[in-house]
Amino acid sequence: MSGETTAVIRGRVYGTVQLRHTERGTPAARFTVMQVPREYDRTEGQWRDGEPIPVICTVTGPLARHAAECLTDAVHVIATGNLALRAGLLHLDSAQVGVDLAHHVAYIDDTLPTVLAGRAPASARRATASPTTPSDRHTRSMQ
Secondary structure, rough: OOOEEEEEEEEEEEEEEEEEOOOOOEEEEEEEEEEEOOEOOOOOOOOEEEOOOOEEEEOOHHHHHHHHHHHOOOOOEEEEEEEEEEEEEEEEEEEEEEEOOOOOOOOOOOOOOOHHOOOOOOHHHHHHHHOOOOOHHHHHHOO
C-alpha cells in the first residue's frame, strides 16, 4: 500500500500480550511496547531517558502465537512494521518482532540447552553406558 510509514521500534513490553482469534480462526496478538527515547542533556553533559512513548503492536498468524508464548512484561523487543496514528495513539502493524539480544539471551529449539529442555546432558547419557577404555578392551580380550 502506498502512504504507509515503515518503522523500527525498540522498547520494553508493557503489560501482557493479549491473544485472540479472528472469526476465521487466525491468531492475533496485541501488546504495548514502551519506547523510551534517549536525549542528550547539554547542560549536564550526559544522556538521560526521555518521556516514554507507548506503541500498540499487533501481529497475526504464527507470529501472534509465538509472541503470546515468549513475550512477557518488561521484555526488551525490537519490532518493525507499518506505523500509523489512530485516535491519538501510535499503532505498529508488525511484520517482525524479536527479543532484543542486547538485553536477553534467546534460544531456539535447536540451541536450547538440554538442562533447560528437561533432557539429560549428552555427557550424562554417555556416562550411563558402561565405559570402556583401550586398556579395558585389551584386558577383556586376554581373558
